[in-house]
Amino acid sequence: TQLLEQSPQFLSIQEGENLTVYCNSSSVFSSLQWYRQEPGEGPVLLVTVVTGGEVKKLKRLTFQFGDARKDSSLHITAAQPGDTGLYLCAGGYQKVTFGIGTKLQVIP
Amino acid sequence: EADIYQTPRYLVIGTGKKITLECSQTMGHDKMYWYQQDPGMELHLIHYSYGVNSTEKGDLSSESTVSRIRTEHFPLTLESARPSHTSQYLCASSELGQNNEQFFGPGTRLTVL
Numbered sequence: 001t002q003l004l005e006q007s008p009q010f011l012s013i014q015e016g017e018n019l020t021v022y023c024n025s026s027s028v029f030s031s032l033q034w035y036r037q038e039p040g041e042g043p044v045l046l047v048t049v050v051t052g053g054e055v056k057k058l059k060r061l062t063f064q065f066g067d068a069r070k071d072s073s074l075h076i077t078a079a080q081p082g083d084t085g086l087y088l089c090a091g092g093y094q095k096v097t098f099g100i101g102t103k104l105q106v107i108p
Numbered sequence: 109e110a111d112i113y114q115t116p117r118y119l120v121i122g123t124g125k126k127i128t129l130e131c132s133q134t135m136g137h138d139k140m141y142w143y144q145q146d147p148g149m150e151l152h153l154i155h156y157s158y159g160v161n162s163t164e165k166g167d168l169s170s171e172s173t174v175s176r177i178r179t180e181h182f183p184l185t186l187e188s189a190r191p192s193h194t195s196q197y198l199c200a201s202s203e204l205g206q207n208n209e210q211f212f213g214p215g216t217r218l219t220v221l
Contacts, residue, residue: 031207042198042212043151050207088151095167096141096208100150 003027004089006099014107016078021102023089024071030093032072034063037086037101079106111135114199114213121189122221129184129216131199140182141210143198144168151198157182158204189220 005024013019023032031050035043047056049065049072056063060083062075076083086101112133121127133140142155143166153166157176171193172186182201186193196217200210 033207033209035210035212040196040215040217042200042215043210045209045211048207048209090208090210092208095153095156096210098151103148 004091004097004099006087006089006102008102009100010103010105012105012107013079015081018075018077019079019104020073020075021087021104022071022073023099025091026070028069029091030069032065032069032089032091034072034074035088035090037088038084043086043088076104079104081106081108112199112201112211112213114197114216116216117214118217118219120219120221123188123190125189125220127186127189127218129197129199129218131182131184131213132180133182133201133211133213134180135201135203135211136179137201137211138179138204139202139208140176141200141202142166142172142174142182142184143200144170145196145198145215147196155184189218191220194218194220 007022033048034046037043047063052067052069054065060077064073084106088101090098115130138159140157143151145151152168154168154170155174157163196215198215199213202210
């Protein structure tokens with residue numbers, strides 16, 4: 001089983017601050033997905049990274065896939081209260097593995 | 109926008125009852141999944157399917173069963189609900205070979221008294 005470790009598990013910041021969360025594994029993944037989940041709802045797909053070293057931007061969110069395709073990061077610039085949620089990374093082909101997630105709280 | 113639906117959204121039942129959680133998707137996806145998630149905890153895969161008449165158990169042992177008679181429909185059944193089954197159940201689907209990008213339903217919050 002391919003494991004994905006996410007850090008930090010919890011993050012509470014003020015509106016306007018920048019932050020980075022991480023998704024790490026000892027295994028190589030052909031692709032990784034990032035999802036955001038709000039309380040009481042299902043996760044929503046944000047992005048898929050496929051190529052080692054790839055950088056994708058989604059408004060204030062920047063996703064990077066490690067060169068060796070074993071890790072990924074999510075950077076949020078000028079966080080907003082609407083960014084609050086659980087950020088999950090996932091990967092795998094036959095069976096998808098999810099990380100435990102980073103619970104982000106952005107305080108107005 | 110993903111078209112995957114789960115009903116009911118909330119269910120409170122007594123111990124020993126038989127329940128079926130419904131999940132349907134209109135995207136024609138071959139792969140479907142059921143996850144169990146306790147509040148603030150990680151997702152645990154309990155069942156998945158690669159297509160009609162295909163069902164497999166996931167990583168987390170579950171007393172529930174699933175069926176896949178039609179591509180769009182993947183119901184989950186508990187024959188005799190217990191308080192330990194209280195959790196959030198999430199259904200998802202994905203296309204074959206599309207990096208396993210999953211589209212999730214809104215979930216069913218089950219409480220067994």
